[in-house]
Amino acid sequence: MKTLLLKKDEVRRLISTKDVIDAVEEAYRAFNSGLVEQPGYTGIHLPPHGEIDFKIGYHKAGELISMKASSGGFTENPALYGVPNGMGTILLFDARSCALICIMDGSLITGLRTGAAGAVSVKLLARKDARRLASIGTGNQARMQIRAISEVMKIEAVHAANRSPDALAAFKADIEREFGIPVMPEQSVRDAVEKADILITTTRGSGPVVEADWVRPGTHIIAIGTDQRGKQELDPEIFRDAKVVVDSLSQCVEKGETWHPLNRGIIARSDIHAEIGEILLGRKPGRESDAEVTIFDSTGMAIQDNTTAAAIYRNALAGNLGMPFDFLEPGPRLKDGKDKDNAQPSDH
Template identity: 35%
Template sequence: MKKTIILTQSEIKELIQMDQVLDAVEMAYAEHAHKRVQMPAKEYLFFEKGDLRIMPCYLQDLGESGVKCVNVHPTNPQKQDLPTVMAMIELVDPETGFPLAIMDGTWITNMRTGAAGGVAAKYLARKDVETLGLVGAGKQAYTQLMALNEVIDIQEAEVYCRTCSSREAFAKKMSETYDIPVKAVDSPQKAVENKDIVVTVTPVDHPVIKTEWISPGTHINAMGADAPGKEELETELVLKSRVFIDNWDQASHSGEINVPFSRGLLQEQDLAGNLGDVIIGKNPGRISDEEITIFDSTGLAVQDIATSWTVYEKAIEMKIGRSIDFLE
């Protein structure tokens, strides 16, 4: 009888590194752009203190399918000693529907979101970028820098978040881990001014980045907006930039563009296109060193399932994980 593999977060960390996640996520975007993916837009359940999202996906040509269930509860770290984001992923055999694996999806979510920013910078940032500004110093900020360090030669970085101890701890750890001078600063303006790449990973409901702080030629990874009404960038900045998205249905509903779209200030035809189309050569991406580019990341189930499938195959190969017969 076939058995289901159970994988914990610590086991997953043994099985996959950022360079492999970058490859999986880039491939996932390409498959999505080639329209070889079934992927309904994520569905939400809204609670008093957070939300729950269901994200199914089927990569048809690769025979990989599964579903992620992920929460976002911003007050968890302060009140429950739990992560803001937690997730579980089930991988399903497309031929039989059998649950091949059930695994922690929290680390995979963090890693694939970091990888999305890395892939976006690879295709949309200028080729001569050296400086990085981060607004937000949570777990997503760590994986953003981790991924960017794989694709760009970062010479220096500055980070801001509202909690002094968090930004100081981030700067210290990242400086030591990657041998990059990372400095904690006391305002978002200082973090993003005169930077080649800007990353925003915050839970804010109102813009934290002003238009005048961003230099010509900057690439921005806007990673934080993940629900209706949330935005990290001033609308004026969005409207003056070339904006790339991962998925129109999700971005217009809950991504960085959702607020200007809801106000009638931006339509789908105003966007520069999908990141996947840039990857497969259908869209030119950045067209000048002076333009500001924005990647509005909402997170796609195809990223999770492609990454999880890589984890699953390595677990089989290395005989890691616990097997359970659910039909017993």
């Protein structure tokens, strides 16, 4: 059996934004259908450099196990080591044998599937007449959100806020060039939020960036930046009368934006409306009125990496892309075809 190596450029060529949205919906449905094993992810802080997360997921229907390592915040990497400040690697294992079948660059996948998660939430939770986005944060993930959301709705304008005028100008130029969507730089976060039908937060904030009284009735909020304790983007008061939807309840109540209003006693765990897979499966409703504020708390799930990487792997095999190599050394075989070295399970 060969192991396939897929580099970043090959990953980029092997999947479209629409395909990623479909893969993320598949992941959410599988998760809420009992077809996923997904241990809690491990995050390691490496001050003063950055952080690295490890996420593992098993998709029972697809018979694939994925393991992703994803790092970020290593701002000195380009100068000191000649590598990016954030990197990702995904390993895919055939669950029937646990053989390593693919090693692929995961840096694009993380961004793509996180953007797709926001787009799925827009389909289910945003007002049908929503046209204006506010982007608080103007980095790579903000771009990914707009790329995915533009697949599921018509965006008339993006109101953006950032403390760096240069970052804001670059964001405006990129979005207008790629999508033809006008970007309105705002003087403050409040100015952007007050104009939003859909609010996207993609910062690394450690305290509230958005205050409750800035949010208009009917706004849909996509909270992306908080995926570990110590991070925060939203005033917990926003949750008090909002419809709260999460990707994974167990993750969000421990590490997501939802932890903050729970910790303050503003909401109880029973006030969380649904996991997004439950809405996709029709078990719970999405938006029910144009006036309600909806929040999608996305901490990121290993099963999203799994289904997205699986689609890329299948496309690579179909298109004969990537580099197959001999990673696994075959053992001697018994007459019945079983591997002699592994005929019995280990006691270790």
